[in-house]
Amino acid sequence: MEIVIVKDRAMVGRHAAGLIEQTVKSRPAAVLGLATGSSPLPVYEALEGKNLDWTDVSGFALDEYVDIPARHPQSYASVIRREVVDRLGLDGRRVHVPDGRASDLDAAARQFDGAIRETGGVDLQLLGIGTNGHVGFNEPGSSFASRTRVAALTANTREANSRFFDSVHQVPTHCITQGLGTILEARRLVLVADGTHKAEAVARAVEGPVTSMCPASAIQLHPWATVVIDEAAAAKLTMQDYYRQPASPVRTETGALR
Numbered sequence: 001m002e003i004v005i006v007k008d009r010a011m012v013g014r015h016a017a018g019l020i021e022q023t024v025k026s027r028p029a030a031v032l033g034l035a036t037g038s039s040p041l042p043v044y045e046a047l048e049g050k051n052l053d054w055t056d057v058s059g060f061a062l063d064e065y066v067d068i069p070a071r072h073p074q075s076y077a078s079v080i081r082r083e084v085v086d087r088l089g090l091d092g093r094r095v096h097v098p099d100g101r102a103s104d105l106d107a108a109a110r111q112f113d114g115a116i117r118e119t120g121g122v123d124l125q126l127l128g129i130g131t132n133g134h135v136g137f138n139e140p141g142s143s144f145a146s147r148t149r150v151a152a153l154t155a156n157t158r159e160a161n162s163r164f165f166d167s168v169h170q171v172p173t174h175c176i177t178q179g180l181g182t183i184l185e186a187r188r189l190v191l192v193a194d195g196t197h198k199a200e201a202v203a204r205a206v207e208g209p210v211t212s213m214c215p216a217s218a219i220q221l222h223p224w225a226t227v228v229i230d231e232a233a234a235a236k237l238t239m240q241d242y243y244r245q246p247a248s249p250v251r252t253e254t255g256a257l258r
C-alpha cells in the first residue's frame, strides 16, 4: 500500500485527481468507481481544471440511500449528477448509481454488481472513509467477501451524515452499497481523507489489524491501493517518517542508489 501525506484537503484533491488523470489518459474507455461524501469533492474540483476527454469514460457509484427520492439534493444520484456528470461533462448514460427506489431492492443490487462485471470491472475506485471505518456503506462487521447489497446504516453513520439533512430523522435507515468483495475487485483503489476527525479511522485502516470491524482495513489486502491524506488525517499513523520517504530508490549524480 502506498501512503501519500500532503499538506491539506485541496492537495489531497489535486494528488488523487492526478491519479485519475493517469488512468483516463492511459485508457480512454476507463471505468471509474465514484465516491460521495465530502472527501472526494476536492478531487472532482481538481479534475474540472484538467482538459480530459470524458467521452468514453463510465462510472459506477459506491452506494445510494434506500427510499430517498432520486431528485432529493442529497440522494447520491443527485450528488453524482451534480459533482461528477455535470461538473466534468461525463455522459450521464454511462454513469450508474444503485437504484434505492427499486421495488425489488435485492434484485437491483445484484443487477448493479453484474453491470460492473459486464463492463470488464472498475479500473480505479475512489473511496472515502467513515469515522467508524466504513467504506461505501459497508459498516463494521461487513464481510470482506460481500457483494453489492441492501444494508442498514449504523446510528454513528446516520448521525455523521445528518449534516446533509435537516435532522438525523430524515437520514435514511438503509442503503444499497457495493460490497467489500466488489470494491476489492477494482484494479486500483484510491482512498482519500482529510481532517483530524478521520485520523483514528485512517490509522485503523492502514496500520490496524485487518478486521471486518474496520471495513476500510480490507484495502490492506489489495495489491494496488493508494491512500492520499492530509497532515491532520495522518496524525495518528505511527510510521509517518517511513511513508514520507520515496517509495522507489533515488539515484544520485554518481549513479549510487540511496
Ligand SMILES: N[C@@H]1[C@@H](O)[C@H](O)[C@@H](COP(=O)(O)O)O[C@@H]1O
Residues within 6 Å of the ligand: 035, 036, 037, 038, 039, 040, 062, 063, 127, 128, 129, 130, 131, 134, 135, 136, 137, 157, 161
Ligand atoms: N457513503 C458515504 C461514504 O462513501 C463516505 O466515505 C463517508 C464519509 O464521508 P465524508 O467524506 O463526508 O466524511 O460518508 C458516507 O457515509
